Amino acid sequence: MSTTSYPVKGQCQCGSVSFVLKAVPKMVIACHCKKCQKLSTSAFSITCIVPTENIEIQGELKETRRVADSGNVNLGKFCPNCGNRIYQVNPAAPEMIKFKAGGCLDDTSMLVPTTHVWTSEKQSWVVIPDGVQQFEKQR
Template sequence: MIEMNYPVFGECQCGKIKFSLKAAPKMVIACHCKECQKLSTSAFSITAIVQQDDIDIEGELHETSRIADSGNTNIGKFCSGCGNRIYQLNPAEPTVIKFKAISSLSDTKMVVPTTHVWTSEKQSWVTIPEGVQQFEKQR
């Protein structure tokens, strides 16, 4: 377990959106699906699963929506200034926040993926550390 002092503060790239994480994430996931590769403009995206009560977000967020392969609705909240994705949620589970801006916090020691999903779509050069849980698709 990583020792952290909460809350931890952060902001989007342009500073219009500010956030504080008040407790440790329930889980940190690296997603290798093609949608997350587009979203992150990288090989994968990092998501921290947090409870709604464990995060405070200030600033005006804009919203996108799409239907995931699972059939669930995925709402994305982002900054209108810089476009940084701040979080996502499934309206059927509004208390579970998929915090995308985890790497923008002032202290990122907790940003260590414990699970990798959609490894069936990962870039061939990405090596997942031994012993880390992984799934070929979303579980």
């Protein structure tokens, strides 16, 4: 159980972009898709689903766009100086963001995934704990 007290502050690797997470994320997801493996340069990425009113972001951001398998547009925002991905959003549903919290928060104790997606593409050595929700593809 997390002992995190809110708000939680954080910043990108170079400190040019800072943020304040004001409340518990709605969901913490580990995504094992090949695109997230490339993005995180790891076996999976950690994403917090956060209502936009629960996060404040300061600093200049650049963006990338791609179309997900679902057909939804995936707009990614990142620091133009260090390249850290800060969040992703579907422009058709801007009230929720996919905050790429990773190691960028001062307190990461709440970053325990309750759901794993794209397990069909996960690294064979990754062991998902018993009782944690899993989906072979995006749900």
